[in-house]
Amino acid sequence: SSPMTIFNRTFSNKTVILNGMAVDILRYLAEKLDFRFITKDSDDGNWGSPQADSEFYNGCVGELQRGTVHIGAGPFTKTAVRDRVIDYSTALFQESNGILVPKPERESRLWNLFMPFTYKVWLTIIGTIVGCSLIAWLFAFFSPFSAFNLGADYAVADEVWLKEYLWSCIGSFLQQGQDFYPFAMSARAVLASWWFFIVIIYAIYSGVLTSFLTVTVTKYPIKTLDDLVTQTAVTPYVRRGTNLFDLLSNAQSGVYKQLAEQVVLYDPDVESCPSNPPRADQACVEDYSALLAIALKNCTQYYVANEQFNTGTIAFMFPEDAPYAEFV
Template identity: 30%
Template sequence: MAAVCLGRYHLALSPDGNWGGPQPDNTITGLVGQVARHEAHAALCALTITDTRETVVDFTAPYYFESATFVSPAPKEKNRSFAILSPFTLEVWLCIIVATVLAGPLLSLVSRLLVVCTGEADWTQYSLQTLSFNMYRSLVFQESLIITNHWSLRFICFGWFLFTFCIYAMYSGTLTAALAIRAYEKPIDSLYDLAQAHRDGYTIATTRDSNYDAAFKNAESGIYKEVWQLFDKKDPQRSLLPNPDVGIDMVLKEKYVFINSLLSTKLKAAQRGREKFYLARQTFLPQGYGIICNNGSPIKDVFSRILIRLTEVGLVIKWTNDEVNKVYHFMSSARDPGPTAISLQHLQAAFFIMVLGLTISAIVLVLEIVASFWKRSRSAGKTV
């Protein structure tokens, strides 16, 4: 393109390192400013075509389209200390506990009601403690030691055993998956998640003088306006960073969410270790890239014709994919480690429950001994 349009050419960088554009004080910054002031004939970069920039420079036909996303630190693995309780919610656990506690007394009540009403007792009379413990035992071991000749009691037991079978099957299957597969904290996946991330101490940031900066800043309502309110107004330099490289690096150093173009984010994250970052699933703000030229420049139409031909034959997409694959080939990328061995960390809750049971047993034992001595002392007092 340079050979066709300009022959010999000279490459220069933006003095302020920004893409730039018109500012409220009527200055024009960055690459856009250099072209607008005729310090350069054209600027070739990931420059988004915007109405504001088109007031001071001319854009060629767009050669690439993509959307924005945001990148945050990779979610941390959840604490697995109480993983054995994770298959069920708190409400389910409470319902199971209540059902188990009431099952024994219900069986005992029906058994005694049958004796009163029919005069027929079971082959074996079980105490309330025995019935209650058997209901718990059948929940854990899927086995019952209760034998009855009453069909009403049999149907109660049948319903309870079917209930415990379903609970046991769902718990054991879900627990295996919960222990073997890694679980992570909820990631930041959409613009609506940014408010919670901000409350959690994250700084919301994007590139200064970029299309994203303008989109959020100029929004009058809606989610973009809400996101702009999350930017650091006390210290704008924390939210408006000089370039994407600084933003990606800040994600690794501090609690940052950086808004940037999807392709650029993928490449820069891969270069630094893809497993260290999380790219949001939601994309937004579709945009087109073009080459900027001086207002009225004759090379704009020449560039546009060349770019259209390159786009139509698919070379732009091919070159983009080649660059992405090249980076991912040489740089480490995130891989799912798959199922892991069950460790002591996963079973901490099981040992905690065992220790808790032993502790309660020890307390009850002490109370029983104290109560026994107290009864003996009272008996000895009465005898004297």
């Protein structure tokens, strides 16, 4: 798994040409301890888990037991189950499991025009337009000081028509001004207050709209392991033979039991996670550093969930009582 082991080429006899941190450590040890080495992948593609009716584990651990290989170099997690049959080197670093999830499609920017306010605010604004129009009309209609009620020569019927006040409030909200101004001071005060309200609303709207148009925010639905097991749109995939596979196989309750009931187990020789081409319904649960490397390389397609879990110690593996283990 990258960045510990990066496969450049695999031959038919399972020998491989590698790069990565594990190979760098092996080269350093080879120089200091004067030995040469050949790297190979495990015959069955597994890391190492107990097998029913057999004293030998599968994967790399089993090959160490049989003496097929002398060092297990890679991101092997120290576990009590493996420690029964092999020995570990000094701890290299701490590793956790993470979740690699396909990025959701970006929301269309077509409706960003309405994003600065929630729908409740928009409904409030609509209600305010209607309410302000009604109040201004009532003041003008019943006021004895309106030009229409005074019978002034310059009076117009618009002053006491509700639809004109409604249209004036809508026009001012859209920054289009208004066609007439009521003569009564009470109605004028209502419309003046409405204009002050519009100025404040527009200042807030313009600032928030600028931020929405500058940055498109994508909501990531899966951030934790609990998020993963409580949804059904994305299916978790776990590689067989890993430390996490053993943990899920023995889980009796809690979130790991829930994950075990939903997980799809796969063999790396048959399929991969993430698949190629990418699938929107596939989440990879694996070593965090390996997933982070994939996400950084394909940042437009994947993201890594915030939560890290199942933290363990990473070390090289040796056959039990290997005489050279004490030098590593």
